[in-house]
């Protein structure tokens with residue numbers, strides 16, 4: 001089982017290793033833009049909640065970025081592999097369990113999210129942000145990578161085309177990346193909207209990351225919600241793998 | 247080795263396989279012959295648990311096939327109809343991945359991969375990305391991949407489709423040499439010559455039904471080994487004879503041009519179905 005998980009990761013690592021330089025470079029662009037726009041530009045003009053706006057926004061940027069990275073590291077390639085390249089069949093036929101495959105894919109999605117998060121943390125320090133970078137912070141960040149890598153797996157199994165995958169990004173991930181406590185807190189939004197946002201996983205990531213960055217403590221309730229989401233998505237992934245036959 | 251009993255598969259209203267029964271013996275090259283849409287791929291996919299079936303029984307090596315057991319999987323090598331190599335990996339890495347998925351120990355993996363790459367004549371392309379290979383090379387790489395874990399059964403779904411004639415010949419030689427080493431081979435094709443050149447037994451399929459299953463020779467004999475072909479106002483006509491003298495005297499009776507030739511599987515197919523295999 002462990003061996004099979006490693007095999008699945010090994011394949012993804014081979015692919016990533018070859019373009020690691022380009023991967024990291026490309027991952028720096030949008031965080032730099034965010035940091036310039038919201039950290040320097042906007043941040044210098046607005047008075048943020050309890051401190052500097054850049055310190056407020058960095059956990060948000062990390063949350064949304066690790067979400068997008070981990071989701072897309074798994075979702076789009078897996079969807080293509082299932083529908084177009086048919087390379088998924090090689091795994092379906094092989095004597096490895098569906099569970100191993102799911103965990104392998106999620107782990108390699110997490111790895112990409114982790115690498116790009118590290119890049120952002122470095123950049124954030126260069127931009128002069130202050131935040132506590134402790135074990136709790138990393139825990140929440142990695143948990144967020146797992147959550148959205150698993151969601152990427154689920155989406156890849158449900159979406160019937162590359163286009164539908166793109167729509168999932170547009171209709172689900174993009175709204176979350178702006179609204180879920182990433183750039184501002186939800187407390188001035190309409191009440192109904194606040195309730196909706198409380199249900200979404202990324203909101204909890206933002207809360208938990210911000211808490212960890214400030215006091216270094218774990219926000220248990222949010223971490224629990226994230227763990228439940230992750231477990232749920234992993235469960236659905238395994239079931240969908242089993243049903244992945246006409 | 248494989249026995250299939252009344253296998254039925256429906257896609258909604260459309261029946262892809264209708265009560266197909268057949269057995270394939272140890273060491274045999276068995277051919278599924280039929281036009282596109284006959285249900286050949288569906289059958290191969292079911293045997294690999296990639297497609298679920300509605301009713302019937304399948305046993306392989308004495309073990310009943312169930313959808314969620316992977317127990318039989320190491321005994322099977324599969325070369326699917328579509329190219330499903332990993333385009334982001336090199337030739338070597340594709341094989342390496344397969345070796346790991348089938349739990350071959352590191353040393354054995356190395357040795358087997360080297361052997362097989364030269365066996366399918368791809369040793370000099372080991373570090374090339376798969377996209378750079380020609381169609382025939384990809385097909386050979388898929389065969390090498392399927393053989394890596396030393397299966398006892400090899401499934402080839404339309405292995406030579408889209409290949410030029412020389413390449414096809416070389417693949418035939420490869421398949422024959424595999425069979426001579428004791429491997430059981432199940433292949434599908436819509437090329438009559440391929441079934442005749444390779445298969446010890448052939449099952450003819452049409453529209454999901456199995457309409458004949460025998461050795462090519464027996465099928466031809468049943469119809470008559472000699473075929474007389476001539477053209478009249480209605481088009482090409484064919485008549486079959488079991489004895490040569492009868493065929494010759496028939497030709498004499500005909501006023502126009504007629505030719506005598508050997509009966510082939512195409513004739514068998516046309517007789518059985520009223521249409522041609524490859525239009």
Ligand SMILES: Nc1ncnc2c1ncn2[C@@H]1O[C@H](COP(=O)(O)OP(=O)(O)O)[C@@H](O)[C@H]1O
Pocket residue numbers: 246257260261262280281282283284285286287288289
């Ligand atoms: N995934 C599928 N969904 C619906 N119908 C299918 C599917 N796969 C095959 N079929 C239908 O089943 C029949 C048999 O197809 P197939 O097994 O691919 O034939 P062959 O391989 O002999 O060309 C065809 O009518 C085809 O349209």
Ligand SMILES: [Mg+2]
Pocket residue numbers: 283286287288327403404
């Ligand atoms: Mg087919």
